[in-house]
Amino acid sequence: MVSDRRFRLLWVVGVVVALNLIAWILADRFILANFRQLEEERIREQTVRALNILGQDQEYLRRMLVDEAYWDETYAFAAAPGSTVMADNFTGDTFESNRLSAVVVIAPDGKLLFSRGYDLEARRLAALPAGLAERLPALQSLLGNGQADSARAGLLFGGGENPLMVAVAPILTTAATGPSRGAMIFARTLTPGKIEKLKSLALLDLKIHLASQSGGPPGVITLVRAGDETISGHVDLPGILGRHRGSLEVTTARTIYASGRASVEYFLGWVLATSLMFGCLFYWLLDHMARQSEKGISRYRLLFNGNPIPMWVYDAQTLQFADINDAAIAQYGYSRDEFKSLTILDLRPDSDAEVVREGVSRLIADGREGQVIPRAVGVWSHRRKDGSPLEAEVSVVPFRLNGRWSVLASALDVTEKLAAEKALRSSEDRYRQLFQNAPLPMWVVDMESLRYRDVNQTAIDKYGYSREEFLAMTIMDIRPPEDIERLRESVFRAKTGQEEVGNWRHRCKDGRILEVEIVLRDIPFAGRSARLVMANDVTEKENLRREADQASRLAALGELAAGVAHEINNPNGMILINLGLLGDFFRDAEPLLEEIWRREGGVSLAGLDFGLLRRELPEAIAEMQKxxxxVRSIVEDLKNFARPAQSDQFEPVSIGEVIETSLRLTASAVKKAGALLVTEIDKELPPVMGSFQRLEQVVINLLLNGCEALPEPGRELAVAGRALEDKGLVQIVVRDQGVGIRQEDLSKIFDLFFTTKRDAGGTGLGLSVSDRIVREHGGKLKYDSVPGQGTTVTLTLPVLPRPKEKD
Structure with a gap:
């Protein structure tokens, strides 16, 4: 007894030590590893945010340069550089307000037509920033043949102690036409003061180094930990000329890891205390169970004698019966004394002898290891005293009786049950093999109740309902409401026998509508009139046919749109320029005309009094400009519709930032509509590969459509962003409580020039362009609408696959 207690104590101590060691390993491998991963994700996110802010600053500089370079006055100056236009335009105030360090104009042959530098910190004119002058030819060569889309911006390293943000564009007319008359360059020195402003804007601790710090390719973020204090993200910044490159460093404190480590230490302390407490309790339980073992045997005997199921006890070594209950005596025909003279092998076929001995040996071995639990050992063949066979379902449990291992067994006669099950399986298998293995969806329908009586696995997979759901439904439940009456007529008109009843529409559990080709036959089923139905899905075939027709129409329409856009854009640009000139002329002439009007007591121009003309003409010019x-906006939409996006220009895009930016840009429209804005956006949405601006265009269009659909203030406009990680997708959902869209219009909302807002100025281009943009990104735009209740738009995009982590 003392030896057993010592063994149990050592066993419990070993378990406690092992549990605490496992807890430490698991905590380090999973909990701390998760905190380190979370920390890495955070610094990567901050580094990407810093890169985006730097990229937005470059894009702003490029757009500002394009506005100046694509200007008729600049174009004229490049042809006659003797004028003072550039000197007059680029004064100290201009440099200050646009935060420019240099402006340079170069002729096509490389001749310097105009250059002016400015020291933003000293607030005075200065020489060109170091390293810029000698790189002017290289910057000009970036423009190629000087097309309108060749303007670009980037960083310039290696010229001085501070990097330069430069933008270069060809000199073209205001209508962005050529030929190019050279190049115009804007430069901005990224001084420590400018870096500080970027830090305050991004709310990040960032630095820009003049040389590569990570050693990796541009765009790849390298993480560096400084002990337990800080973690830094390093990413190389490519130079605009490709010769030199610098790097961006973003640093943050390791607060996440420190918090995780503190939590792990607290958790391990709790595990140690808990394991010691439960170890003591477990030791007491083991000792108590050992003392109760002998008492348990006597309880088993009481249950044994009165059990209606045949039971016996036999010695594990000799296999001789030690005790038998009355139910076993009645089932096998032996008396109690005859039983005690037999072994368990006398009830079994001779071929089972070796199997029985091996099974008893394993059972006793398990019992010695403490596995004293009842177990079913299957159905075995037994024989009665008269030689008749029976099939018995046997369960056994090992236990110690008078110091020897014995086996308690029960043997339930299942002979009749097995015979009935075998006959039933034989008849069912023939039906099931044909029905369940059919490659097309099939079901059996009761013709009186129209309820499903059986369905095959193909139907379950195709329609999405479980077998239980199918059997609780009628055939009406999978039909669209508008097809119910036709179905009733078909059910009562159909003739007995095989019948081809044509195409029908079926509705899946997820709402999808399938076009199916139906073949059916009337059959008896379980004594009732039933119908066997087979459904062949022809949805894809029909969709392919419709899509082919639509694609051919859209291709022709796209070519027409591109030609019309080109023909309209040029005269419309001249109208805008001349309207601006007319407005400037009237403002300049207004004081002179007013003086004449007052002196002469009235002036008439074009048959109108000057007093009336002074009020009406500016408004007329403004309306014409609007x-x-x-027209220019419509032309641009037509060009976007006709011009597919270039997938090689796609880059990783943060969907969260797309949503946030779109919400900011549409804030005034939401406020004007009086909408109650509700947002539900996951904190960490996975990125997608695409164009930030074009996806932003789609979301803004959806938000504006939602605002315009609200009939009155106080209605809800909800925006959600969520990740479907198990499907590798991300979704943006825009839901409004507006007037909704009629069902007959839903199928046409993506058609070019289709609009329900023609009276409000709608062009029918917004959703056509948006749908094209989404499809070019590999996504899907889905509209669900109930007239009078509102519309839900779901934008689904594939996420950017995460790189596999190296061991």
Missing amino acids: GARK
Whole structure:
């Protein structure tokens, strides 16, 4: 007894030590590893955010340069550089307000037409920033043949102690036409003061180094930990000329890891205390169970004698019966004394002898290891005293009786049950093999109740309902409401026998509508009139046919749109320029005309009194400019529709930032509509590969459509962003409580020039362009609408696959 207690104590101590060691290993491998991963994700996110801010600053500089380079006055100056236009335009105030360090104009042959530098910190004119002058030819060569889309911006390293942010663009007319008359360059020195402003804007601790720090390719973020204090993200910044490159460093404190480590230490302390407490309790339980073992045997005997199931006890070594209950005596025909003279082998076929001995040996070995639990050992063949066979379902449990291992067994006669099950399986298998293995969806329908009586696995997979759901439904439940009446007529008109009843529409559990080709036959089923139905899905075939027709129409329409856009854009640009000139002329002439009007007591121009003309003409010019800009917007939409996006220009895009930027840009429209804005956006949405601006264009269009659909203030406009990680997708959902869209219009909303807002100025281009942009990104745009209740738009995009982590 003392030896057993010592063994149990050592066993419990070993378990406690092992549990604490495992807890430490698991905590380090999973909990701390998760905190380190979370820390890495955070510094990567901050580094990407810093890169985006730097990229937005470059894009702003490029757009500012394009506005100046694509200007008729600049174009004229490049042809006649003797004028003072550039000197007059680029004064100290201009440099200050645009935060420029240099402006340079170069002729096509490389001749310097104009250059002016400015020291933003000293606030005075200065020489060109170091390293810029000798790189002017190289910067000009980036423009190629000087097309309108060749303007670019980037960073310039290696010229001085501070990097330069430069933008270069060809000199073209205001209409962005050529030929190019050279190049124009804007430069901005990234001084420590400018870096500080970027830090305050990004709310990050960042630095820009003049040389590569990570040693990796541009765009790849390298992480560096400084002990337990800080973690830094390093990413190389490519130079615009490709010769030199610098790097961006973003640093943050390791607060996440420190918090995780403190949590792990607290957790391990709790595990140690808990394991010691449960170890003591477990030791007491083991000792108590050992003392109760003998008492348990007597309880088993009480249950044994009165059990209606045949039971016996036999010695594990000799296999001789030691005790038998009355139910076993009645089932096998032996008396109690006859039983005690037999062994368990006398009830079994001779071929089972070796199997029985091996099974008893394993059972006793398990019992010695403490596995004293009942177990079913299957159905075995037994024989009665009269030689008749029976099939018995046997369960056994080992235990110690009078110091020897014995086996308690029960043997339930299942002979009749097995025979009935075998006959039933034989008849069912023939039906199931044909029905379940059919490659097409099939079901059996009761013709009186129209309920499903059986369905095959193909139907379950195709329609999405479980077998239980199918059997609780009628055939009406998978039909669209508008097809119910036709179905009733078909059910009562159909003739007995095989019948081809044509195409029908079926509705899946997820709402998808399938076009199916139905073949059916009337059959008896379980004594009732039933119908066997087979459904062949022809949805894809029909969709392919419709899509082919639509694609051919859209291709022709795209070519027409591109030609019309080109023909309209040039005269419309001239109208905008001349309207601006007319407005400037009237403002300049207004004081002179007013003086004459007052002196002569009235002046008439074009048959109108000057007093009336002074009020009406500016408004007429403004309305004409507004109309011309709307024409330009429509032309741009037509060009976007006809011009597919270049997938090789896609880059990783943060969907969260797309949503946030779109919400900021549409804030005034949401406020004007009086909408109650509700947002539910996951904190860490996975990135997608695509164009930030074009995806932003789609989301803004959806938000504006939602605002315009609200009939009155106080209605809800909800925006959600969520990740479907198990499907590798990310979704943006925009839901409004607006007037909704009629069902007959839903299928046409993506058609070019289709609009329900023609009276409000709608062009029918917004959703056509948005749908094209989404499809070019490999995504899907889905509209669900209930008239009078609102519309839900779901934008689904594939996420950017995460790189596999190296061991």
